[in-house]
Amino acid sequence: TRRVKLAACQMGPVQSSASRPEVVGRLIHLLERAAKDGATLAVFPELALTTFFPRWEIDNETKLDVFYEASFPNAETQPLLDAARRLRIGFAIGFAEMVQDGAAKQRFNTMALVDAEGQVAGLYRKMHVPGSEMPEPGVTVHLERRYFAPGNLGFPVFDIDGLRVGLALCNDRRWPETYRMLCLNGAEIVLIGYNTPLLLDEAPQLAHLRMFHNHLPMQAGAYQNTVWVAAAAKAGLEDGQALIGGSCIIAPTGEITALATSLADEVVTYDADLGLIETCRRVNFDFARYRRPDQYRRICE
Ligand code: ING
Numbered sequence: 480t481r482r483v484k485l486a487a488c489q490m491g492p493v494q495s496s497a498s499r500p501e502v503v504g505r506l507i508h509l510l511e512r513a514a515k516d517g518a519t520l521a522v523f524p525e526l527a528l529t530t531f532f533p534r535w536e537i538d539n540e541t542k543l544d545v546f547y548e549a550s551f552p553n554a555e556t557q558p559l560l561d562a563a564r565r566l567r568i569g570f571a572i573g574f575a576e577m578v579q580d581g582a583a584k585q586r587f588n589t590m591a592l593v594d595a596e597g598q599v600a601g602l603y604r605k606m607h608v609p610g611s612e613m614p615e616p617g618v619t620v621h622l623e624r625r626y627f628a629p630g631n632l633g634f635p636v637f638d639i640d641g642l643r644v645g646l647a648l649c650n651d652r653r654w655p656e657t658y659r660m661l662c663l664n665g666a667e668i669v670l671i672g673y674n675t676p677l678l679l680d681e682a683p684q685l686a687h688l689r690m691f692h693n694h695l696p697m698q699a700g701a702y703q704n705t706v707w708v709a710a711a712a713k714a715g716l717e718d719g720q721a722l723i724g725g726s727c728i729i730a731p732t733g734e735i736t737a738l739a740t741s742l743a744d745e746v747v748t749y750d751a752d753l754g755l756i757e758t759c760r761r762v763n764f765d766f767a768r769y770r771r772p773d774q775y776r777r778i779c780e
Contacts, residue, residue, distance in 0.1 A: 564597030604630030702733030
């Protein structure tokens with residue numbers, strides 16, 4: 480049976496004062512810990528290179544642009560890809576992507592997948608972009624819709640190092656369509672990065688459910704689509720805002736097989752049996768045999 484050792488590389492906060500080389504150094508250290516544990520595929524958080532800047536209203540374009548990568552990799556991030564090649568480990572990493580489109584700038588919340596040769600295998604751009612364009616009264620400031628256009632690359636699944644890997648970012652993980660699209664596109668493994676504020680001004684009565692609502696959709700997504708999920712949080716007190724941790728690896732059974740226990744830089748690994756996908760499909764989810772797509776049309780209206 481095919482196996483792959485997965486690593487979820489959680490990060491503690493990335494304060495706005497942290498330089499890119501400093502952050503890349505932390506990421507390389509995490510990758511080294513993952514590889515030392517025998518992992519060959521790792522996931523880092525959403526916006527792993529910077530603070531979660533959508534928590535602020537930023538009007539100055541020059542100040543905004545410092546959070547974006549105009550190319551990936553570039554001179555500052557290339558050492559991370561060199562480390563992947565040296566350690567023989569693939570990884571996914573989230574970052575703010577800027578695409579120069581003539582005079583205009585296109586901005587995306589993006590995740591790159593890098594193979595064990597240190598080569599970029601592909602990009603995913605976050606589909607479900609939450610929050611608003613302007614601060615709204617009574618609502619935690621979350622301006623992703625100001626800073627990122629919705630993704631335009633579909634739900635690609637990449638063949639890397641003999642594995643079929645799909646990607647998702649933060650709010651995407653709460654939507655069943657994300658996993659179903661990746662499943663239908665042939666994913667065996669879904670890598671997810673997230674930044675989730677612990678407290679939301681708009682719903683203080685849900686505060687005790689933040690971790691439940693983190694794991695619930697990922698466990699359901701893994702089970703209902705017979706995929707392995709590895710998810711990495713940016714956690715802890717980042718520029719004054721508390722972010723949840725709970726980075727984990729989830730089997731196609733829906734079981735959490737590895738779980739981070741801190742709000743700091745932490746690596747959890749699990750030796751994933753890809754044969755479990757076939758077993759779970761045989762038990763209930765023989766999609767080609769039992770699905771009723773003609774009866775699901777409302778879903779895509
Ligand atoms: N974060 C949030 C999440 O789904 C969010 C979304 C947070 C929306 C706060 C509104 C307010 O966990 C990201 N990064 O998508």
